[in-house]
Amino acid sequence: MIGFYFPGVGENFEYDVRGLLTSFFPGEEIKKIPGALTEEEQRAAGFRVVYAVPEPDFTRPYEDLKNSFMRRVYDELRVLSGTDLPWGTLTGIRPTKLIMQMLEEGRRPVEIAEHMRRIYYLDGEKLSLAIAIAQRERAVLAGLSGPEGWSLYVGIPFCPSRCSYCSFTSYPIEKAASKVEPYLETMFYEMDQSIPLMKGVIPDTIYIGGGTPTALSAGQLDRLLDKICRSVPADRVKEFTVEAGRPDSITPEKLQVMRNYPVTRISVNPQTMQQRTLDTIGRLHTVEDIVRAFGMARDAGFDNINMDLILGLPGETSADVQDTLAQLKPLAPESLTVHALAIKRASRLRREDNGSGEEDRFGPAYEKDEPAAMMRAASSGAQEMGLFPYYLYRQKNMAGNLENVGYAAPGKEGLYNILIMEEKQSILAVGAGNISKAVYPDGRIERADNVKGLEEYRLRIEEMIERKRKLWL
Structure with a gap:
C-alpha cells in the first residue's frame, strides 16, 4: 500500500x-x-x-x-x-489530443516534439508513436463532417459468457434470456425519441458494440439492424460497424443477416491465440473456432475485419504475443486493435484477488520489462501484416503503464474509434450503461449517461431520454 x-x-x-x-x-x-x-x-x-x-x-x-x-x-x-514512465507526466486517456491541437494550430512536428519533451517528459518511441498517430488521425478526420456531424452508438450488453478481465456492462445471455426482448424494445423506443434530436443530419458512423452484439439470435440481430436502418439512412454513412466479437457467437446465418444490411466493418476478437489463456479467462471457444469464424466472415463477403488482442493476460509472455501474431498473419485482417490489460474494480480478475498480489497472479504482465516487450512484439507483428498505428488511448491500471493502439491498413482505419478518442463530434449512445457526448461549436463537451442495470434502464428510460434532450435541445 x-x-x-x-x-x-x-x-x-x-x-x-x-x-x-x-x-x-x-x-x-x-x-x-x-x-x-x-x-x-x-x-x-x-x-x-x-x-x-x-x-x-x-x-x-x-x-x-x-x-x-x-x-x-x-x-x-x-x-x-x-523507475521511469513511458508516457512521462501524462496520466490522461487521450495523449494524442494535445498533439492534435498543436497540429491544428499549425505547429511543426519538430516543435511539438520539443514541447512534449520539455513540458511532459515524453520522449522516445512513445513520442514518435503519438505524433505519427495524430498526423494520421488528422488526415482521416479531414474527410468527415466536422463538429456538425455525429455518430450513433448502439449498445448490446449481452455475451455468451463473461470474461474474467471484463468490466463492461455485460450479462451472460443464457441467464438473461428473458430480458433480451424487453431490453431491445426499450432501446428501440430510446432510438425513436433520441435520433430526432439530431435534426435530420446523417451520421458519419454507426457502431454496434457491447457486450457481444452477435450473442443475439439471428432474428433479434435482424430486427436490430432493420430498426437502425429505418431510423437513419444507414446506406449513406461512412462506416457501419458491428462488433461481432466472440467467435463462439458468430454463425453463417448471423453473418448473412449483417450482409443484408449496409454493415461495412466487423470485429472478430480472439484476444489471444493461446488456448490455455482462453481457458483461464473464461472463453468458451478454441483457437480453431477463431480461425473458423474469421473464414466464415470472409466467405460471407466482409472485406474490412478487425481483430482485438489483449496484452498482459494471466501467464502470457512476449513470446506468446509473438506466436499469437504469427497465427493471425495468414488471416490478414484489415485492422488490429491491441489492448494492454487494464484490471478494473468491476472485473472478476480483480474481485478474485486472493491476497497474493497482482504481480504473482499475472506473472509476466507486471514484470519490469515484459509489458514493453509485449507491446513491441505486437507493433512489429502488426507492421509485418501491413498495418500501421492510427489511434491510441490509455487507461488506469494498465500493465506496464502502456497503451491501447489501433493498427489498420491504409483506408481501413476505424472512423468511430478516432471520433470518440479525439472528441471531434457528438456521439448519440443508446442502451444500458452507455454515455452520449455532445460536442458544441465552441469546443465545449457535455455528457449524458444511461444507467447500467437492465431493469433500471427499462424503468427509467424517460429520464435517460430527457438527459439527451438537455444536451441537444
Missing part, C-alpha cells in the same frame, strides 16, 4: 497526483492520509511508501503551475520507485 499526504496547500491536484502514483506503483492500493507517519506507524498501517506531496509554486500561471508541479512530483516519484 502506498500512502500520500499534502503537508501544505496543493490538494487541488490530488487527482493528478493519484494518477502518477498509480502509474509508478501499479497494482498497489493508493491511499490519502491526513499527515506524516513515524516509521513504526507506517509499518503498523501496512504502508510500503508514504509520500509527502510538494507544494506547488502559485506564482505561476495555472497551466504552467500544474505542469511544473507534475514534473516535480514525477522527479521525486522516479527516485522513490526507481
